[in-house]
Amino acid sequence: MNDFVYDIPVRVYFGREQLHHLGDELRRFGTRVLMTYGGGSIKRIGLYDHVIEEIKRAGLELHELGGIEPNPRIDSVRQGVRMCKEHNIDVLLAVGGGSTIDATKFIAAGACSELDPWDFLDYAKQAPISRALPIVDILTLAATGSEMDSGGVISNPETGDKNGRMAFPLLPKVSFLDPTNTYSVSPYQTACGAADMMSHIIEVYFDMQPGLYMLDCFMEGLMKTIIRYAPVAMHNPENYEARANLMWASSWAINGFIDGGRQQAWSCHPIEHELSAIYDITHGLGLAILTPRWMDFCLDETTVSRYARFGINVFGINSEMAPMDIAHEAIRRLSDFFFNTLGLKRTLPEVGIDETHFALMARKAVGGNVLRGFKPLRQVDVEHILHQCMH
Amino acid sequence: MNDFVYDIPVRVYFGREQLHHLGDELRRFGTRVLMTYGGGSIKRIGLYDHVIEEIKRAGLELHELGGIEPNPRIDSVRQGVRMCKEHNIDVLLAVGGGSTIDATKFIAAGACSELDPWDFLDYAKQAPISRALPIVDILTLAATGSEMDSGGVISNPETGDKNGRMAFPLLPKVSFLDPTNTYSVSPYQTACGAADMMSHIIEVYFDMQPGLYMLDCFMEGLMKTIIRYAPVAMHNPENYEARANLMWASSWAINGFIDGGRQQAWSCHPIEHELSAIYDITHGLGLAILTPRWMDFCLDETTVSRYARFGINVFGINSEMAPMDIAHEAIRRLSDFFFNTLGLKRTLPEVGIDETHFALMARKAVGGNVLRGFKPLRQVDVEHILHQCMH
Numbered sequence A, B: 001m002n003d004f005v006y007d008i009p010v011r012v013y014f015g016r017e018q019l020h021h022l023g024d025e026l027r028r029f030g031t032r033v034l035m036t037y038g039g040g041s042i043k044r045i046g047l048y049d050h051v052i053e054e055i056k057r058a059g060l061e062l063h064e065l066g067g068i069e070p071n072p073r074i075d076s077v078r079q080g081v082r083m084c085k086e087h088n089i090d091v092l093l094a095v096g097g098g099s100t101i102d103a104t105k106f107i108a109a110g111a112c113s114e115l116d117p118w119d120f121l122d123y124a125k126q127a128p129i130s131r132a133l134p135i136v137d138i139l140t141l142a143a144t145g146s147e148m149d150s151g152g153v154i155s156n157p158e159t160g161d162k163n164g165r166m167a168f169p170l171l172p173k174v175s176f177l178d179p180t181n182t183y184s185v186s187p188y189q190t191a192c193g194a195a196d197m198m199s200h201i202i203e204v205y206f207d208m209q210p211g212l213y214m215l216d217c218f219m220e221g222l223m224k225t226i227i228r229y230a231p232v233a234m235h236n237p238e239n240y241e242a243r244a245n246l247m248w249a250s251s252w253a254i255n256g257f258i259d260g261g262r263q264q265a266w267s268c269h270p271i272e273h274e275l276s277a278i279y280d281i282t283h284g285l286g287l288a289i290l291t292p293r294w295m296d297f298c299l300d301e302t303t304v305s306r307y308a309r310f311g312i313n314v315f316g317i318n319s320e321m322a323p324m325d326i327a328h329e330a331i332r333r334l335s336d337f338f339f340n341t342l343g344l345k346r347t348l349p350e351v352g353i354d355e356t357h358f359a360l361m362a363r364k365a366v367g368g369n370v371l372r373g374f375k376p377l378r379q380v381d382v383e384h385i386l387h388q389c390m391h
Helices: A019-027 A047-057 A074-087 A098-110 A187-205 A213-235 A240-252 A268-279 A283-298 A304-315 A323-341 A355-365 A379-388 B019-027 B047-057 B074-087 B098-110 B187-205 B213-235 B240-252 B268-279 B283-298 B304-315 B323-341 B355-365 B379-388
Strands: A004-006 A011-014 A032-037 A061-065 A091-096 A135-139 A151-156 A161-166 A174-177 B004-006 B011-014 B032-037 B061-065 B091-096 B135-139 B151-156 B161-166 B174-177
Touching (some): A011 A019, A011 A240, A151 A268, A174 A240, A187 A268, A213 A304, A213 B213, A213 B240, A268 A283, A268 A379, A304 A323, B011 B019, B019 B174, B047 B061, B098 B135, B098 B151, B174 B240, B213 B240, B268 B355, B268 B379, B283 B379, B355 B379
Parallel strands (some): A135 A174, B011 B174, B091 B135
Antiparallel strands (some): A011 B004, B151 B161
16 A cells, blocks of 8 residues: 555535635735636526626626637647736636646746746646645536646647646645536536546556555445436436536545545546547547447456456445356446436447547557556557447 | 634644754743643653753753643633743643643633633633733644644632633644654543544534535544554554554544534533543543444434434445434444443443532533534533443
């Protein structure tokens, strides 16, 4: 069992009636606020007006950067950095989902640096991130967990890269999690978010290193929560209980608590990043397609015990069956959840992806070498997994 | 479902090889350190020498206050406050279990105030705690969760009170959780710690307000962890896996995460505090004796569903049985865990307590009125529960 450090100093206001704290929380960091958001859904649901009202009431100076893309691009980050420097911004307010928060993290770092923000994300450069402007966020989509972690993923269309980076200064200071702000999330986006959250947990759970039993139990509880409530939220978008469980689960799926010393590299995420870097598909959808095939690839006599525990404790599969049978049944149930319950597309061709770039994507996913995750993946292995996603 | 705020900015170093961070962590807050500890067990296990070495290496000025009692007393707190003021202490280092950390919290508050520290704990006065010296701790007993919460309990032998208080400034800044520091904890103290942790969870879990399903799952996982590993640690004290699971579970049983908007008053803890205020018995032992009787008292048609969920998910009781039968079986299994598996005494007479002070203790436990917990408890109800503990 590895040693670990737990350190998540994010203050979370959870619930319906919390936004009256916004002004005081922003004011802790200064008076000049840059508010970032995406395509305008926050205006449709009335959240934009509510935020403006709170900011006015607090007497803060507001600047705005809207239009941040899903799979956010480095150019939006650069624009935000310019605005921070021009207006001497004290604090960033991200209002949106993981894309908006991720972009805001690198705006926050770029604002405290003379470097181009891609230098933080370029894997060859990995410029240090020692400072960043403070970030407050208001979450509108339960999926990436960006509201409670220190990482983000940014696309660079010029280079064809979609790179991730973690750094402690990028951790939000305060997150507002109001489940009603996700009522307008479509069934499809709810499904993609659920797949993303499931994948975050699966990447940690499937590990043969000895870990903490209490965290295994917690991960199983999170997965059962997602499996139980994602379909409820899809069919009844204003079910508070479902939205609340999904929202809080999204944060805990990736804030680092479940790792508890398990420190292996992730597998499906880097492969999916290569998919969506080229094809711009929704991250959670790509993960749903990849995950069962990757699980299938990694299943053997040395790993079957983990699959069996997963099948028994998450899907309630009869523990008296043979472990290998439980494992196959567990993968079948997970596929059933992704492709039938959530209604996500099952294959790459269905989302417009063919074999053209498999070799390139596989090579980039393994970093030109071997991806040392649950099972070591060579380029040829990733290509095999991608081919399995064709039918 | 209630709104809530999640805010636990404690940095935790978990594992065997973390103490080399101690000097740097203390130095963040200054150079003059007051180290607090209990009866000397930290010297027997070699931890004292290790800490001194790290403090010397960091070039810090060290003062010491040893001899803090189990069920720590206000006089120890007062002595610590005097030392802080005399030596202009910058940071407190608590090395021990919940008693040492609890006492240190009120030393930290007292050092920043002109008031007598009992004024913070006197229920009639409730003096505000707006500041406290920073606290770093090194935990040596998995039980109270004081290493990751903002509360503490102090006894005042003059008044016969044992009072608790929570305040955000009392939250430790950094906690070192090395499971090997609990290897020397006796089977009996391990059992008492496990009972304390179980009670922390049960006080939250048994609540008929709608809460978050994901937190129900997490609480059940924590309880299964304690039930699984407490006997392992009792029989094999140097089992790292068992000690690690118990240690991390102790923190999460009471750091506030599991509450998630469930905000009802606790029941068994206030009753037990009255027991140990007069009889100085171990907190966890008192809780073990009280909890099954209290559960029995609160079971009826309006609460049985919660007991059934508990019995099925924690003890694996057959879900096809009638809910009331599952409930009774669950209480029986919990009693079996406390009194057979952990080997704790089953009745008050066995620990030297008779009926003499029942009326007084019951009156104080309900605050002279009604204790509004899972089920409202009047003085007469608490007396009834205490009488049930006689045989």
